Amino acid sequence: MVIRRLLNYLVPHKKALTVASFLLILATFSDVIGPVLVKIFLDQHLVPRSFNRGSLIILASSYLGLNILSAVLQYRQLVSFNEIALKIVQQLRIDVFSHVQHLEFRVFDKTPAGALISRITNDTEAIKELFVGVLAAFVQNVVFMLGVFVAMFYLDVRLASFCLILLPIIIILMISYRKVSTKVYRRLRKELSYLNAKLNESIQGMSIIQAMRQEKRFRQEFQTINDNYYREAMANIRLESLFVRPAVDLIYTLALIIVLNYFGLQSLTGPIEIGVLYAFINYLDRFFEPVNMMMQRLSQFQQSLVAAERVFELLDDHRITSKVTAPDSPAISQGKIEFKNVSFSYDSDARGAMALKSISFTAYPGQTVALVGHTGSGKSTIANLLMRFYPVTHGEILIDGIPLSRLSDQELRSKVGLVAQDPFLFVGTISSNVALSRSEVKETEVRDAVSFVQAESFIGRLPQGLQEPMGERGATLSSGQRQLICFARTIAGNPKILVLDEATANVDTETEEAIQNALRKMRQGRTTIAIAHRLSTIQDADLILVLHHGKIVERGTHAELLAQEGLYYKMFILQHGSKDKEE
Template sequence: METSKKDKKNHLTRFHYTVEQVIEKPFNWKQMLRLLTYLKPYAKSYLPAAIIAMLVSTFVRLAVPILVGKVAIDIAILNKDTTLLTWLVVIIGCLYLLSYLANVLRIKWVNQLGQNVIYDLRHHLFSHVQRLSHGFFDHRSAGSILVRILNDINSLQELFTNGIINLLMDSITLIGIMVILFVLSPKLAIAVLIVLPIMFYISTKLRRNIRRSWQKVRINQSRMNSHLNEAIQGMRITQSFSQERENAEFFDGVNKGFFHSFRDAAKKSALFRPFVDMSDAVGTIILIAFGSYLILLGEANGGIAIGTFVSFAYFTGMFWEPISRLGQMYNQLLMAMASSERIFEFLDERPNVKEKENAYVFQNMKGHIQFERVQFSYNQDRIALHEISLNIEAGETIALVGHTGSGKSTIANLISRFYDPTEGAVKIDGKDLRDVELASLREQISVVLQDTFIFSGTIMENIRFGRPDATDEEVIEAAKVVGADDFIKRLSNGYATEVEERGNILSAGERQLLSFARALLANPRIIILDEATASIDTESEMKIQQALKRLLKGRTSIIIAHRLSTIREADKIFVLENGKILESGNHQTLIAERGKYYELVKSQFTMLDAL
């Protein structure tokens, strides 16, 4: 236990070290501009409308203090002009009503703008991730990908719904106030705003620490969500090994990491508002002291009128509010930058398997497969295939056998072009797969894996997954052919039965039968069965073997199997070891040669006899 805790502690230390390396990056304005390009589709609709509404409400805020101070006090009240005063009350009331309507519309439009941008960004990221090659998913957990698509994009919501418009509004308000203050009284304006340079100097010092803290929060949150996803998906394993307490302890460490980082970031961010309030207090004291002196001095001697002082008091009170919001907006930008870095990291990923422009589109694939001196490696340290040459005729059934790691599944992956060969070429009907449109290739290949994936939805929807336009009758017929119809009818709602995530209500054999029906309904020219019968009992396997004899006829079929009894009738069998082909031939030929295949068959049947 002590060793485990020590390892976890060391892991956390390495994690924090990584964070420190990341957070030293400067604020990336180029990246922020890239983020703002998602506003472009709405540049002629919601965005200008929201900006106009914002300008109207900002104009009202700036106009009212001038009307109150310079007109109402210095003219109407001093001259006892009740008519002008009445008109001013009506005008100011109408202006506030106009401001209210403008604010309602602004809030409505910016929310519509923000929600549309978030929708577009999430759609873009998910669509992009779907197009990435298998190599991308080989090195990333599902949890880390979920965090980018959900949490990181959600953290941008406040920026797009309120942040951008508020930033414009507060900036215009600040500039407007400063211009008006200097027009009203340059002396008093300089005196009141003298605290600004000090404030900006200190706030600049705070920004780096605040940005660091929010980046640390994002990474801690990502780590916690990744662990949660892994823990929930592996709950059966956790419980079967009675590791609930250890799992809870590790999650507690991750949770505390997020808790402490968020508390630290919130604490540093919270320092900004009191600092602004203190600056406001200092400015107010200067206003009262120096403003009173200028009033007593009189306008004739370079002083100010009472109305000017009242307007100044209004604007000074308004001045610090947008500064405070801009400080909060900066925190928002820091959070957005931390998230956008992670989002654009995925968006900048490019598929290892690239599709050429004007790629060849398969119209009538025959299914003739050729491997020409193919070499492939998942990484530089280990070569998975060594100069493999294969020739699989159209409609031929071949089998790949060998120990785990011999390269069988790699060959299947290259046929579907989930990866490209490092050297050599893989061809179908004489066409190099690197010159072929991916969709037209994969539409004519069905793959059935040992660990089949069942989606949430009905049985009917799962079978129809590879061919959405198939009729109910075609779905049922495919299920009947593979022997799945019997158990489906016994379910509570038959083909309309809802299956949970990953098909947990079904047995392993039933899930495999559904995957057979799904693959066969797609009517492919090439079928790849990767340990597809491993989870099916002997009785079901016999039924499937009979069905496959009919269904594989006329199609090119690649069968990967450890259970050698399932491949006896294959046209050709390739025996692989360490990425090389040792033997090839049909069952009888290889048995007669008494080589590697003979040893595999003999050892397997010896184990069965021992049982």
């Protein structure tokens, strides 16, 4: 099944594959015919001492010409096969990466980033070896072996028939090796995945490791994983050392004994042709050279198949976000949001572990609905469901009366703007991070967005302004500066709905006040869902929802909730004290 799926990637390259295969057959013919010419020289010229200059020149020219032709054809077919292989792997990587981009967030919640990276890089690299090193080598060697057998039958039918006994032995050896090695390679790829995952986690959390003096513990954990990988690699080496060279050499010795015994017995009854003996021994050596090569490539073949299983397992993961692409899909025009009896669990198999329980509320166009509550109360989960990062377990979410599932990805992502708590910047420039290659966002709109969030003051102090290069995750900027750029990114898209997930958490008080002023202007004609930890940032919200253990326990305006003296009141007192309440 895996091999069939891999071979399906060859279909678009049928023409190039046909040309490469034809070149391979010609190259094989040129290579195989060489010993026949040597046999003619030995039996018709050297042994009878018949040295006709014209015949020898033709024979020598033919031998030299065939070798030159074989070298040229081998080069061309090798380049052709490798070009096809690289194009296939290029397409496979694009397919895997594109699929990963549409996976549900729960996949990333449960799968370490390093493990996914390992599948997209290491495993596809192993598949590349299947097409580049294995498939081309297998085709070439099988064609060459067939050519050798044709030549052997041409020289001596009976002896060639005896040698055919070797084929079942070689096939049994290959099947046995493949069956035993599959389990080893699966464990090996899994340990490599763990190794990459631990490396990725350690590098991303290096500041915490150093600050908490955890270098020794992480080094020991990495050593344990590395030791496991070493043990599996050694098991693989022992397996190869047993099956690959020694076993094939043993079969080669058996074949040599058969040939020498055959010619020895023939010599008892009459003369033997030295040229035929030379050609047979030469062909045996040439026959087992590709067998040895194929056995060595069989190791790569097994690694490639196991890697392909892992890649196709990822491609077959159907936990993808809804991808509505119909051209007549509804449009978001007003921005009215309705949650109707929405319940949700991050673990689809879990019972009773609901992150949200029967959430219902309506946010009208132009309104700001704030979500507050203790950590783990479900605030960010509501935002994640609205952005369709996760599928709703029970209930329904509507925008302008349209079920969320009916909206196209393009419509939803362009009309709902998100500013997350953790500001994420990509490698590039400040300008490219604000625009994000959206064709509708012009350079002037980038400047307007930056000005709108009052980020031009710090950007103006940078050497290259908006064209200042950004490293990975914008490491050269402060958390507040990164957040301002992310805020400008959202504003540049001119969304109908704003989702602010603790958007001002990493901004200093002075900058936060400027952003709050900008937000007041933005709210006109836009629906805003604001998740806040600091209650001072959402006091002017049209509706405040207080969440506790996944439920809405209080709702109302700031003044109404304070008057109730419930959970919101207690949270406010803890943050501001009774004096602020009285004011």
